[in-house]
Amino acid sequence: MAGNTFGTLFRVTTAGVSHGPGYVCIIDGCPAGLPLSVDDLLPDLARRRPGQSKLTTQRDEADAPEILSGVFDGKTDGTPIGLLFRNADQRSGDYGDIAEKYRPGHADYTFDARYGFRDYRGGGRSSARETVCRVAAGAVAKKLLARSGVAVLGYVTRVGDVTADIADPTAVTLEQVEASPTRCPVPEAAARMEDLIDSVRKDRDSIGGVCELVATGVPAGLGEPVFDKLKADLGKALLSLPAVTAFEYGAGFAVAGMRGSEHNDVFAPGPPRVHTETNRHGGMLGGISSGEPVVCRVAIKPTSSIPRAQRTVTRAGEPTEILVKGRHDPCLLPRFVPMGEAMVALVLADHLLRTRAARV
Amino acid sequence: MAGNTFGTLFRVTTAGVSHGPGYVCIIDGCPAGLPLSVDDLLPDLARRRPGQSKLTTQRDEADAPEILSGVFDGKTDGTPIGLLFRNADQRSGDYGDIAEKYRPGHADYTFDARYGFRDYRGGGRSSARETVCRVAAGAVAKKLLARSGVAVLGYVTRVGDVTADIADPTAVTLEQVEASPTRCPVPEAAARMEDLIDSVRKDRDSIGGVCELVATGVPAGLGEPVFDKLKADLGKALLSLPAVTAFEYGAGFAVAGMRGSEHNDVFAPGPPRVHTETNRHGGMLGGISSGEPVVCRVAIKPTSSIPRAQRTVTRAGEPTEILVKGRHDPCLLPRFVPMGEAMVALVLADHLLRTRAARV
């Protein structure tokens, strides 16, 4: 299959580039009967919008999609939901440098290697603006999940050397997350992250971090054995986002230092239901949800575009320097949060539908 | 789609349980003209076989598959390759305990939650014996990749608190890996890992670790933009293996502490070709291979089956204890290596074929 579609029963297909006319997204397989309007998509789109200084900032109309189809009388009608995002800004700027030189850390070279040439304007298809489609589709998935009591929330737990200690992932609220522009729910850590990001920007540099994602209310039994394990699909979903270099769930990489007697979560009886006393397994056993919260984390690399001259080569293979223009976030983490939530929601919505076929 | 198929053009479908008659694997989409015989499959199958004490150990015939189809006159003929693995041991043992009690860390509870009941014999479909299919299919993929100069190798870099320092992942050889039953290519670290695993076993416990996987010779340009990025498909492939709880490539989670100026790999001219001076990007930029070695790592949890009584509940939800019988590896890492290599090879073979359609 061509690579611009995600999901099996709840499927998202996207097209578009950052400096063309716009993006389209087709969400196919959303069940009929879900109340839906553009207003349901705007909050998460506002959270991913570039240039937010504060959460109260008015959302830029340019990111408001048009719903072209799939909704009738205020509800999804079972037919594919078409979304259109117009690009506000298509000025024919001066792209000469990135047309002829490869930006370090970007996909310029690899697109050329794959296709022979590339749309270099603003990164073309590799631009992170493509995530407007994912975030909007994720908002639809979240609405579907909410009907089954499933909620997805992400937050920043690390920026550079500043880490936030989250005692209980399920206790974090959206309000806590949105209280800081860093989207770190621990105020003291958030303040230090803010300072760090500020100092990195002044350094004409960028910084990486970690985002944790939590899904609560996930019923036990989601996920297919073997290849389409829930953990595998979550990993793919999150790694398909730009700048993500690592994924872990539950104890994650820390399992490498653990013994079985430390790591195993013991089962305990209800009421209200069988559960595990601890959740080192991150809500998935054998790749199938256990009913405990699904908890995972991803690492985001520092923004590749930094306002410094960097060594590189031209398309012709000659050594040169490049100074990447434009304004770029010095840290991707705050805006990553809604993107990560969206991908988790898409995976869970897909498996929720697939699970309906698990028993006669 | 049902979850027992992996890949798009090079596709693997498996069926079978550990205590039934056997496993079948269908490899569909292998191009015609590849020399292939059972002997090509045996070395990697021997590496994953349970009960290896030393690498020179004769392989158990029970793991030798029968090739049912897809090979004619010693070469693949374009039709699906059917493999059959008979299970040697199907004695109707005493399974009463795991039938009625949930083993901590296992998929017993989640299978019940999903399907209403489960084949409890030896873990049924969640048994790691299913990986015989993957390892055999991976051996076919490796042969296909070898024709394009691509090689895949894995090795153990961590067990518990013992880590091996690998200066250059591309310098590790199969001989170094196979020189120790730990599959750690650094002799001193390997010896300490061996001691640690031995002491853990005597403790009636188990231990986790980390496996690194390297693909060399990967041409630039493999991987689809957006959802089917090479990094995303590798992540899914490896996370679909039992006991894998984390995946990272290149600098991985370490990016969280890095600045852009530290992380970006600068491009340098040839000869022989454009390349990056360093490989913190793990051979993938924008999800597409860059021509540098593809390097990734996964964490493997400590074996869930430990020979100790553990608290749990019965199917009826009553508290109880369980003592898991049978002989289990105290550390999964050594046998994981060929499984991890197989999944990397399957992903690369699939993308190698898909890439043929990238240009007119």
Place this chain on the structure above:
Amino acid sequence: MAGNTFGTLFRVTTAGVSHGPGYVCIIDGCPAGLPLSVDDLLPDLARRRPGQSKLTTQRDEADAPEILSGVFDGKTDGTPIGLLFRNADQRSGDYGDIAEKYRPGHADYTFDARYGFRDYRGGGRSSARETVCRVAAGAVAKKLLARSGVAVLGYVTRVGDVTADIADPTAVTLEQVEASPTRCPVPEAAARMEDLIDSVRKDRDSIGGVCELVATGVPAGLGEPVFDKLKADLGKALLSLPAVTAFEYGAGFAVAGMRGSEHNDVFAPGPPRVHTETNRHGGMLGGISSGEPVVCRVAIKPTSSIPRAQRTVTRAGEPTEILVKGRHDPCLLPRFVPMGEAMVALVLADHLLRTRAARV
């Protein structure tokens, strides 16, 4: 998978309804490097446009799509091609009758049965206007096929009891087809068809017919054995079009009366190449193209919307009558031709790409 995507490597996904804001179509998997502009799409779109009285009629701008992505510097760039068709006419007409009553021969009842309700405006998702997406995507596929010397042409061979005798399907030209508004390339038959359609319209009725589709230049070797046979994919493609009730290729249903000695096409040597002396097999043997022209036919039912009162029931299940409003073609055949060609082109383009993976 949700049902709004067609193809494996050359994939088309559509969304939209006839009386919403518009349609979007995403063509994913078109190789990079194919020259493409909107002008390439307009001729076939003009051929499917409603309200053509003569072929010289100026095309309605409303059917000209906007290319949102996938084309750079005048060539496809390997990323998905997004197309947007605005609906010119979204007046909130009087839909009361079809909202509450089921039109005979239409999908009103079955959509309600499937989804619980439906977008009744102009047929909603079941409107044949969705084929603008297919025809545009088919035009892209035709351009790709042309590079391999493959051409697809359709024409009308029957309307009601008027049949056209086509001595040699490969001798028919586009000019002959377009010479009559019927798209029947045999002038005498075309004239009689025109008269018949006219008389049917005056009768406030509609009439069915047959369209033949021919692909020339198809290389031998396209099509997968077993399930994805070329004949099977062609059948699915064409039967997925509205109003198609039958598909046959080569001798088709006539094989039922034939003996093997009559039906078998014998092979003959070149030059220039091995071929069959006759083509009763319609260019496919074992589901794989033989190098002979691919020839198939479909039956199109008479337009369901006829300007007569018809008995039916209300959504509440009460007997009633309905008089379907609006202007409808009394015969769908002329406008079907470009739709049928598009689906044949999509299948061939997909298999052309898939076949690149058939040999090492």
Place this chain on the structure above:
Amino acid sequence: MAGNTFGTLFRVTTAGVSHGPGYVCIIDGCPAGLPLSVDDLLPDLARRRPGQSKLTTQRDEADAPEILSGVFDGKTDGTPIGLLFRNADQRSGDYGDIAEKYRPGHADYTFDARYGFRDYRGGGRSSARETVCRVAAGAVAKKLLARSGVAVLGYVTRVGDVTADIADPTAVTLEQVEASPTRCPVPEAAARMEDLIDSVRKDRDSIGGVCELVATGVPAGLGEPVFDKLKADLGKALLSLPAVTAFEYGAGFAVAGMRGSEHNDVFAPGPPRVHTETNRHGGMLGGISSGEPVVCRVAIKPTSSIPRAQRTVTRAGEPTEILVKGRHDPCLLPRFVPMGEAMVALVLADHLLRTRAARV
């Protein structure tokens, strides 16, 4: 995707060739909890078995599959069902002629064109013996469908110039079908068909025919709009069978001569439910089941292997003659019936599962 898998949620993958060790079939996605044993598969396998003279003939053990997985305690357990069919007869016969010469009407030439060479023994992958897998999988699908009250039955309506008049397709019983070795349920026509087939065989020739397939009890609402219409999936399923050259449903090709006023089926109220007074639409409107019986027909070409010398060419392209050896059915129709039923059942089972995701 490689072409040896059929279905989306209820998926069948097959491998094997007629003169290799055997066939394997993996049925993935069958819901858990369906009672199943080999005995459920044998009746349909007996109906497709070669060499039946009378229906009471004992089935050849060679066609009894082994269930390798997917069934536990007598019920499907949600994991993939693996089936193994051993080939009884793998004698290394004299294949020289078909190795070097192309049999008219067969896939020898097209396999060579696609893959460069082929397994020529008994037709290799193009052998109709592959349908053992389909018939067995279809038997599982039939059991699943039966739980929803859906039944599938096929029968022969035409052989050569002998046609059987079926007044009411839903009134035909399995007993009537199996009462004649022709599988024509009309005794007088069956007798004439038997005579015709006998005389054709004596002529060293073969003869084609038509099979009608009926599914009763199909709930309204199965099928996806647009590409995965039920009619499209049925068409593909049946056209993927060897020797099928045409497919139609409802009035089929006869619509070409009909007017809308003749063809439209009017809706009538219940009790017990809304229905159409006639069923020219073959149980599908807009590609979605209407609740009326699904009725379709396929044409089967005369057996390509006839015991006569036929002109052809060698692999080297030299003119020659071939006399195909072995015993072949002079008419494929009787044995086709269970194959056709199986494919219809697979499509309906798949859509039954997919439809569970149609509403919130």
